Amino acid sequence: MKKVKNQITKIYKRKCEEIEILICYRMLLQRISRHLSPEEVSFLMGKPLDFMTSIETFKIKSILAFDLFSMYRVLEVNSMDSMMPFGVELSSQKNLYELHVTTLADRVIYELYKVDVEQNQKVIEFKLIDARHDIDPYTNSTTEEVEKIRIFLNEQIDVGFFNEERQPDEIHNLCCAELKRYIRPKNLMLVLDELLQGSEAKRIVRKEIGYGFGYVLAAHEKSTEKK
Numbered sequence: 001m002k003k004v005k006n007q008i009t010k011i012y013k014r015k016c017e018e019i020e021i022l023i024c025y026r027m028l029l030q031r032i033s034r035h036l037s038p039e040e041v042s043f044l045m046g047k048p049l050d051f052m053t054s055i056e057t058f059k060i061k062s063i064l065a066f067d068l069f070s071m072y073r074v075l076e077v078n079s080m081d082s083m084m085p086f087g088v089e090l091s092s093q094k095n096l097y098e099l100h101v102t103t104l105a106d107r108v109i110y111e112l113y114k115v116d117v118e119q120n121q122k123v124i125e126f127k128l129i130d131a132r133h134d135i136d137p138y139t140n141s142t143t144e145e146v147e148k149i150r151i152f153l154n155e156q157i158d159v160g161f162f163n164e165e166r167q168p169d170e171i172h173n174l175c176c177a178e179l180k181r182y183i184r185p186k187n188l189m190l191v192l193d194e195l196l197q198g199s200e201a202k203r204i205v206r207k208e209i210g211y212g213f214g215y216v217l218a219a220h221e222k223s224t225e226k227k
Contacts (some may be wrong), residue, residue, distance in 0.1 A: 037133030046212025
């Protein structure tokens with residue numbers, strides 16, 4: 001098969017049970033169906049921005065229960081049961097899997113294969129297609145949305161919203177509710193990053209809280225610490 005120009009494929013390997021791959025598949029499918037990038041999910045969870053990518057590419061193999069519940073909340077999973085393949089007979093044998101992540105001009109393709117070492121062959125388990133989240137085809141509407149978020153968050157600083165620690169998904173939910181539209185998390189991230197560099201009176205800081213990160217006005221950072 002002829003290779004497409006500028007195509008980049010990376011391969012990630014993991015040896016695990018079938019149930020782990022099925023859960024990984026359903027989380028990836030849920031993220032893609034909600035049009036969220038791995039960085040956006042990580043941000044809403046209050047985790048480092050490479051957190052979800054590390055999970056999806058098998059660099060993180062064990063997820064804390066707290067992070068799992070947080071991930072399900074951000075991905076709007078209705079119930080834990082919906083992520084489990086009940087009624088399907090699964091093997092407890094560990095198999096070798098390969099995830100091929102191919103980046104094209106406008107999309108990212110995820111193909112997962114189960115590797116049969118003895119037969120020297122690969123069987124495809126699933127194929128999913130995601131958008132290139134680093135490319136924005138809506139520059140005008142993005143500029144408009146970023147400005148609305150910027151004005152709104154500055155108003156929230158003035159009324160004391162950031163006088164206590166706020167989690168990213170809490171801030172996102174407030175923006176969506178008050179601006180009466182769905183706010184793309186990546187645009188909220190841009191404005192929060194600006195506020196991290198803001199003037200002394202308006203500057204917020206990102207600090208570790210529990211198992212993630214939150215935002216608080218710099219002038220009130222110490223007052224939120226547990227005594």
